[in-house]
Amino acid sequence: MNTETAGALCIVCAEATEEHTEAFCNACGGVYHLNQRADLPGKDCGEVWINEDHQALEFACNTCLYPEEAAAPGLDDILDLGEASSAVGISEETLLVAVEQGTLAGRRMAGGTVIVTRRDVVEFANRQA
Ligand SMILES: [Zn+2]
Numbered sequence: 001m002n003t004e005t006a007g008a009l010c011i012v013c014a015e016a017t018e019e020h021t022e023a024f025c026n027a028c029g030g031v032y033h034l035n036q037r038a039d040l041p042g043k044d045c046g047e048v049w050i051n052e053d054h055q056a057l058e059f060a061c062n063t064c065l066y067p068e069e070a071a072a073p074g075l076d077d078i079l080d081l082g083e084a085s086s087a088v089g090i091s092e093e094t095l096l097v098a099v100e101q102g103t104l105a106g107r108r109m110a111g112g113t114v115i116v117t118r119r120d121v122v123e124f125a126n127r128q129a
């Protein structure tokens with residue numbers, strides 16, 4: 001294995017691409033997985049199609065094709081207050097007060113744990129700065 005030939009990281013799934021699975025998105029310019037070899041295993045994190053007007057191949061990654069799905073928070077983006085506190089450097093108490101006052105969107109789970117999304121916490125922290 002020669003690490004020099006390892007591909008760039010896919011902007012959709014963050015895993016390394018290989019030579020035969022590397023494609024460039026026409027919309028964002030990012031590298032994404034697109035298996036171009038039927039005889040080799042590979043994953044697809046986007047699509048390619050022929051533009052009838054220009055008779056050219058067009059490439060797009062799933063992040064650009066399905067922005068709404070990409071915008072929905074994944075599991076990694078759901079934090080409890082302890083994780084949120086260490087992520088943005090604001091105390092858990094301050095975050096809890098903000099959630100209770102409605103200045104930070106959060107949800108209280110059945111066990112009493114309050115969860116927030118990474119994006120909301122980062123936006124909250126930016127407002128505090
Ligand atoms: Zn990928």
Ligand SMILES: [Zn+2]
Pocket residue numbers: 025026027028029030060061062063064065
């Ligand atoms: Zn893209």
